[in-house]
Amino acid sequence: MIAEVIVDITNDQVDRVFDYIARPDTVAGERVTVPFGKRFIEGYVLRLKENSDLSPEMLKPLGQPKDDYPVLLPEFLALNDKMRALFHLRNVDCMRLFIPSQLRSGKAKPLYNNFVEITDTFDDRELLGNTRKNAVKQIELIKSLRPDKLYARSELNKKYGSNNVEKLLDLGVIHQITTAVHRAPKFEHREDKQVVLTDAQEKVVNSILSNRKGVHLLFGVTGSGKTEVYMRIIAQVLSEGKTAILLVPEISLTPQVLSTFTARFGENVAILHSGLSDGERFDEWQRLRNGQAKIAIGARSAIFAPLHNLGVIILDEEHDPSYKAESNPRYYTHDVAKMRGEYNNCPVILGSATPSLDTFYKAKKGEIMLHSLPNRANAKPMPTIEVVNMCDEVYAGNTTMFSKRLLDELDKVVRDKNQAMLFINRRGFSSYIICRECGYVAKCEDCDVSLVYHKEDNLLKCHYCNKRYKMLTNCPQCGSTYIRNGAMGTERVVEELRQRYPNVEILRMDFDTTKNKNALNELLSKFGKTKPCILVGTQMIAKGHDFPSVTLVGIINADMSLHFSDFRAPERAYQLITQVAGRAGRAEKEGIVILQTYTPRHYVYRFASNYDYLGFFQKELNLREVTRFPPFSKIIRVLVTAESKDAARKTTAELYSVIQDYFNLHREQFLICSAMASPVTRIEKKYRFQIICRFLLDTEPEITNFIFDTVTKHKHPDCSVFVEVNPGNMS
Ligand code: ADP
Numbered sequence: 161m162i163a164e165v166i167v168d169i170t171n172d173q174v175d176r177v178f179d180y181i182a183r184p185d186t187v188a189g190e191r192v193t194v195p196f197g198k199r200f201i202e203g204y205v206l207r208l209k210e211n212s213d214l215s216p217e218m219l220k221p222l223g224q225p226k227d228d229y230p231v232l233l234p235e236f237l238a239l240n241d242k243m244r245a246l247f248h249l250r251n252v253d254c255m256r257l258f259i260p261s262q263l264r265s266g267k268a269k270p271l272y273n274n275f276v277e278i279t280d281t282f283d284d285r286e287l288l289g290n291t292r293k294n295a296v297k298q299i300e301l302i303k304s305l306r307p308d309k310l311y312a313r314s315e316l317n318k319k320y321g322s323n324n325v326e327k328l329l330d331l332g333v334i335h336q337i338t339t340a341v342h343r344a345p346k347f348e349h350r351e352d353k354q355v356v357l358t359d360a361q362e363k364v365v366n367s368i369l370s371n372r373k374g375v376h377l378l379f380g381v382t383g384s385g386k387t388e389v390y391m392r393i394i395a396q397v398l399s400e401g402k403t404a405i406l407l408v409p410e411i412s413l414t415p416q417v418l419s420t421f422t423a424r425f426g427e428n429v430a431i432l433h434s435g436l437s438d439g440e441r442f443d444e445w446q447r448l449r450n451g452q453a454k455i456a457i458g459a460r461s462a463i464f465a466p467l468h469n470l471g472v473i474i475l476d477e478e479h480d481p482s483y484k485a486e487s488n489p490r491y492y493t494h495d496v497a498k499m500r501g502e503y504n505n506c507p508v509i510l511g512s513a514t515p516s517l518d519t520f521y522k523a524k525k526g527e528i529m530l531h532s533l534p535n536r537a538n539a540k541p542m543p544t545i546e547v548v549n550m551c552d553e554v555y556a557g558n559t560t561m562f563s564k565r566l567l568d569e570l571d572k573v574v575r576d577k578n579q580a581m582l583f584i585n586r587r588g589f590s591s592y593i594i595c596r597e598c599g600y601v602a603k604c605e606d607c608d609v610s611l612v613y614h615k616e617d618n619l620l621k622c623h624y625c626n627k628r629y630k631m632l633t634n635c636p637q638c639g640s641t642y643i644r645n646g647a648m649g650t651e652r653v654v655e656e657l658r659q660r661y662p663n664v665e666i667l668r669m670d671f672d673t674t675k676n677k678n679a680l681n682e683l684l685s686k687f688g689k690t691k692p693c694i695l696v697g698t699q700m701i702a703k704g705h706d707f708p709s710v711t712l713v714g715i716i717n718a719d720m721s722l723h724f725s726d727f728r729a730p731e732r733a734y735q736l737i738t739q740v741a742g743r744a745g746r747a748e749k750e751g752i753v754i755l756q757t758y759t760p761r762h763y764v765y766r767f768a769s770n771y772d773y774l775g776f777f778q779k780e781l782n783l784r785e786v787t788r789f790p791p792f793s794k795i796i797r798v799l800v801t802a803e804s805k806d807a808a809r810k811t812t813a814e815l816y817s818v819i820q821d822y823f824n825l826h827r828e829q830f831l832i833c834s835a836m837a838s839p840v841t842r843i844e845k846k847y848r849f850q851i852i853c854r855f856l857l858d859t860e861p862e863i864t865n866f867i868f869d870t871v872t873k874h875k876h877p878d879c880s881v882f883v884e885v886n887p888g889n890m891s
């Protein structure tokens with residue numbers, strides 16, 4: 161037999177299958193060592209076949225398997241082909257998505273614990289009699305051992321020396337017991353909250369369970385009890401012996417969410433997320449692979465959870481941009497979910513209070529089944545959203561970042577010992593610093609972006625590559641000391657609040673304060689316990705949190721998310737406002753939302769403050785239709801990056817000339833076809849150029865395939881070239 165193997169090398173030139181002579185026991189999906197050129201490397205057996213096109217003397221034998229089971233499920237071998245075709249990925253990129261890096265690198269291995277206990281032949285008198293008087297530790301060890309007790313081998317080693325333990329093992333008077341350890345992620349334990357489903361929830365659960373095919377949209381306002389719907393459906397599929405995947409955006413993968421699920425499903429839950437240690441992640445993956453755990457919960461990449469016999473796949477907060485992988489390997493989680501759903505013949509559920517325009521459009525067209533939860537589960541009204549015009553504040557002489565209305569409400573929160581969440585879409589102290597004399601703006605050496613001032617550690621940081629710089633005391637260009645802060649961030653809001661409310665606990669939640677493994681955990685638990693308290697944060701505070709005492713949500717500068725030069729900016733802004741607003745008034749106490757803006761009449765604010773998703777959807781969809789943006793067209797970006805500017809430019813020009821020839825023959829199908837430097841011209845020392853094509857959908861998939869082919873055939877050893885379909889971010 162011949163084995164078709166993908167080698168674990170990320171190089172476009174070896175992105176194909178290689179034939180090897182299979183061992184008699186070779187199976188598809190196994191991870192093996194293969195001879196490759198002069199070395200041995202890791203590879204994956206994709207398929208077995210009878211014959212090779214190569215002559216027999218060209219074929220080398222396959223090495224030994226690296227695991228005692230095939231790491232790739234048959235489903236993944238099929239998924240590989242489909243994902244390659246849809247996202248223009250290399251085989252090796254797919255393999256790296258399917259198999260956790262902890263396994264591939266050998267960084268994590270199963271952990272075993274060794275224990276010892278004494279055997280029947282243990283006779284302490286006899287042993288002590290045979291031991292030299294000066295072997296103090298040996299004597300202590302013998303005296304310490306009792307029958308019917310297990311001793312951790314590592315403890316004994318530490319106390320008495322491993323050679324002394326070894327000696328007793330050799331004599332056979334003690335023996336060793338080895339057990340595999342499950343390195344379980346830690347989270348708070350809570351009681352399972354038993355609720356009776358509302359009529360609306362019941363209807364959704366029944367309707368999905370009775371139609372277990374295709375894609376379903378669960379469109380439910382914040383607090384409508386979508387989680388409970390997910391749990392009921394998961395419970396049902398589990399009872400039928402099937403498995404489930406639940407995806408949530410990374411930043412809403414909070415201890416709260418996890419403990420809700422483990423409270424109900426216990427050991428059946430395995431968690432996959434980046435906050436775990438290598439060992440924990442490895443063990444959770446193994447538990448899914450060997451069937452001990454039946455529910456995978458995690459961020460985007462958990463869509464590749466190694467589960468057999470899936471009964472349901474759920475994407476919560478389906479509108480979240482994190483479902484689009486924006487760096488290599490680039491893929492769209494919704495598409496992968498659909499593929500796995502079809503393979504397993506199970507439903508895919510997309511849940512959101514603010515579905516993405518694409519998804520809702522499909523629901524309108526009937527491609528996706530629509531289910532609604534129009535009210536909160538506890539029948540509480542949605543919090544009032546009050547739009548405050550910051551221009552009026554300036555007229556009235558208030559130049560601070562807080563409007564009078566917001567301060568009044570903050571005072572009330574403090575007085576009544578409640579809680580507030582203030583949202584600002586930027587971390588750090590100020591978004592850029594600028595010299596007032598000459599206009600110099602501090603930028604990262606490796607990336608073409610301005611540096612953000614972080615007052616807490618008095619550093620300038622690059623938010624693209626994380627590089628740090630000393631804060632400037634004078635301008636490097638003109639020497640002036642007149643250096644000013646640009647737009648504010650979370651740190652600055654906290655600083656001003658501390659001056660106003662010196663006796664109130666003010667917490668900050670953003671990327672910087674939650675980097676450490678347990679920081680988010682602790683922050684949320686502190687917020688849960690402290691009253692009054694004000695939590696200032698980035699969009700991290702928008703997701704999923706359920707705190708009953710939050711009566712006020714403030715959006716410091718709503719315009720920040722609105723005026724991006726991206727056609728999805730209004731959609732994102734609408735989603736963010738609705739999600740943040742949804743944190744207020746979730747329990748007994750009523751909530752209010754203060755939205756501060758300089759453009760109060762913008763349609764996004766009008767629809768958002770009325771919770772009029774349908775109105776917003778219709779308006780935005782019309783706009784997209786008129787301007788011919790997705791979902792009425794398709795955008796493809798070919799991104800070329802290289803350390804050498806000339807190399808990147810040359811490759812871009814070569815690719816562009818091929819695509820342009822095609823464009824010239826099919827002009828009527830294109831809306832745009834152009835090449836240029838990317839908006840951020842450099843990231844992490846690499847120059848970036850791009851070709852953008854926007855075209856009408858009726859010419860799908862010819863143009864897409866043509867572009868994929870062009871890139872595949874082109875040789876560009878000095879550059880990396882990526883193709884992105886409807887990219888979520890065009891920087
Ligand atoms: P969503 O995910 O839709 O924003 P959640 O699932 O967080 O909403 O639910 C909001 C709150 O309502 C939670 O505290 C949850 O326990 C509660 N809840 C959900 N369903 C019910 C129900 N049927 N009866 C009472 N409370 C419910």
Ligand code: ZN
Nearest residue numbers: 595598635638
């Ligand atoms: Zn200057």
Ligand code: ZN
Nearest residue numbers: 604607622625
């Ligand atoms: Zn940088």
